[in-house]
Amino acid sequence: MSSNDLVLSLGAAFRGSIDIIRESVPKKEKLSTLALSILLDVERSSGIAQGELGKSLRRDPMTMSQAVRALQNAGLILSQSDTEDRRVKRLTVTKKGKQLGETLQDEENKLLNNLSKDWGKARINQFIKDVAEFNEFISNLQN
Helix, strand or coil, X not given: CCHHHHHHXXXXXXXXXXXXXXXXXXXHHCCCHHHHHHHHHHHXXXXXXXXXXXXXXXXXXXXXXXXHHHHHHCCCEEEEECCCCCCCEEEEECHHHHHHHHHHHHHHHHHHHHHHXXXXXXXXXXXXXXXXXXXXXXXXXXX
């Protein structure tokens, strides 16, 4: 397996898992993979700065702004200026966003439970560790 195979496989696996999770989203609320990732991350870290979230998701400011705007237009998140630095936008989830986030989290849990039955917890834990180390490696290359 080449390094290209690794990167392509990781990307395909991520998109495939998100596509399964997206099936739980009502048709009228179909959002991009990035928008769903933002929603879940904001729900986990309420008040996170948009720029900080963009760095962790490895997305440029323009792409982040478009995805955040789609979430705002759908009534799923709020963006407010930071009280100390008005240039910083802090993101929070609305009640509607929280409900969708819970649905997405339930679907994610179902997917992981099915994987756990197939792979076993030890293999999943090792995979999580390996992917986290790979992510850290990539982050260090970018710094």
